[in-house]
Amino acid sequence: MTERIGAHPYVVLARTTVERYLTRKSIPKDGLGIDSREELWSPQRACFVSIKTRSGDLRGCIGTILPVRPSLDIEIIENAISSSTRDPRFLPMQSYELPEVVFSVDVLSKPEKITDRASLDPSRWGVIVSKGARRGVLLPDLDGVDTVDAQLSIAAQKAGIASLDNVQIERFSVVRYVE
Numbered sequence: 001m002t003e004r005i006g007a008h009p010y011v012v013l014a015r016t017t018v019e020r021y022l023t024r025k026s027i028p029k030d031g032l033g034i035d036s037r038e039e040l041w042s043p044q045r046a047c048f049v050s051i052k053t054r055s056g057d058l059r060g061c062i063g064t065i066l067p068v069r070p071s072l073d074i075e076i077i078e079n080a081i082s083s084s085t086r087d088p089r090f091l092p093m094q095s096y097e098l099p100e101v102v103f104s105v106d107v108l109s110k111p112e113k114i115t116d117r118a119s120l121d122p123s124r125w126g127v128i129v130s131k132g133a134r135r136g137v138l139l140p141d142l143d144g145v146d147t148v149d150a151q152l153s154i155a156a157q158k159a160g161i162a163s164l165d166n167v168q169i170e171r172f173s174v175v176r177y178v179e
Contacts, residue, residue: 043072047079111171122147136161
């Protein structure tokens, strides 16, 4: 599910966090006073913060598949900073890039183990592919990922898993908030 509300508090928080971090080198400690409704921020929820160029190219994406921080606002803040400056696939963002990028925040459901690949749909479900200590994650509804096999292969490849034989598969849903 994608919510395209230009000013949803989750994406406002992600962008404001990165703007503050890149220009002032300060890390917000809370939701910056953005829409203080407690139900938006107090639950512990896992999330991913993605940053794309206006032309649609990925610029950074970091997240958690289980919540690791005490509240969703702190989860978004930490993942926004990591997505913009610590994604190993990209150089750290610079403040001059901010007008040319779009933020999205995916809030994840709790992952559930599956045994039947027929219960997957790459437009609806994200996947976690695990084998031993290796684990790869792929969000749902990504451009160019149209089949379950492609989705599982990409997730496995991200984890360095050579074969899908004997892998553990989990699925999760997201609510995606996009600028």
